[in-house]
Amino acid sequence: MLRIVHGSDIHFGRPHDPAMARAFLEATLERSPDLLVLSGDFTQRAKVAEFREARSWLDGLPRDLPIVVTPGNHDVPLWRVAERLLSPFRNYRRFIHPELDRVTRVPGATVVSLNSAAPRRAITNGRLGSRQLEFARRAFDASPPEDVRILVAHHHLAPAPDYQGDRPLPRARQILEALESMGVQLVLGGHLHRAYIGNSLDVHPGADRNRGIVIVQSGTTTSRRGRAREQEKNSFNEIRVEGARIEVEHLMHFREDGGFRPFSHHVFPRPPFSWLGQDGTAAPGGGKVA
Numbered sequence: 001m002l003r004i005v006h007g008s009d010i011h012f013g014r015p016h017d018p019a020m021a022r023a024f025l026e027a028t029l030e031r032s033p034d035l036l037v038l039s040g041d042f043t044q045r046a047k048v049a050e051f052r053e054a055r056s057w058l059d060g061l062p063r064d065l066p067i068v069v070t071p072g073n074h075d076v077p078l079w080r081v082a083e084r085l086l087s088p089f090r091n092y093r094r095f096i097h098p099e100l101d102r103v104t105r106v107p108g109a110t111v112v113s114l115n116s117a118a119p120r121r122a123i124t125n126g127r128l129g130s131r132q133l134e135f136a137r138r139a140f141d142a143s144p145p146e147d148v149r150i151l152v153a154h155h156h157l158a159p160a161p162d163y164q165g166d167r168p169l170p171r172a173r174q175i176l177e178a179l180e181s182m183g184v185q186l187v188l189g190g191h192l193h194r195a196y197i198g199n200s201l202d203v204h205p206g207a208d209r210n211r212g213i214v215i216v217q218s219g220t221t222t223s224r225r226g227r228a229r230e231q232e233k234n235s236f237n238e239i240r241v242e243g244a245r246i247e248v249e250h251l252m253h254f255r256e257d258g259g260f261r262p263f264s265h266h267v268f269p270r271p272p273f274s275w276l277g278q279d280g281t282a283a284p285g286g287g288k289v290a
Helices: 020-033 047-060 081-086 090-097 128-143 170-183
Strands: 002-007 035-038 067-069 102-106 109-113 149-151 185-191 196-197 214-217 237-240 245-254 260-268 273-276 282-284
Touching: 002 020, 020 237, 020 245, 020 260, 035 047, 035 109, 067 109, 081 196, 090 109, 109 128, 196 260, 214 245, 237 260, 260 273
Parallel strands: 002 035, 035 067, 109 149, 149 185, 185 214
Antiparallel strands: 002 237, 102 109, 196 214, 237 245, 245 260, 273 282
């Protein structure tokens, strides 16, 4: 079984909650994941001091734990306009990771993380370009056929089904079609500051209407900036891939209990399976992963 812990929107700076950061590290260690995914916004204003704190926090994780990271829109300077235009990712590259688009492989999974922050074109929303999608395609083409194929980006490809009405990435439908053609089975992201766990078929019919792509958005894991039903709340996801099943457990922090506790549980068939049998295992539905 592949076990992934997925958090997002850490926001070192004024919104950061150190108690939540400690609780999340403890919850991560308890789960002994095979992979940790942190989908962007490590800082609030992309300041050196904030990135130093983020780096120190990351260094508290086990050195043998593979970590996938990607920049968020808050990881580039907003008000320092010259820096935003000329060297927007300088501090991110120095303190978090030198690569912006990256391939990570662990037994059973190929993970492509793409930088969706676009500081020269968008302040809050982001972009994914054709070159980045081609980078992902080459990586997935080279992956073992049995691997689960995972795409990580900070910005969301599907809006949360609530009253806030956040717009997804521009060209989200075309991006989802491209990912489907690559055989991507799972998309992980953040940015919304509340969870959304569903399927690409919720927002776009796609070419194969039996399956689609499982979409997992994390709320803000360690800041005071939760939104909508997760206002003043913190959350992360635990994802388990075993055989023909993808299970997602959404965990929220409850102060009265002093820790992160399961809030909802989701089970999806993993392609090429199209449905779950009566015993909860996946059942064949035809088709193959690209």
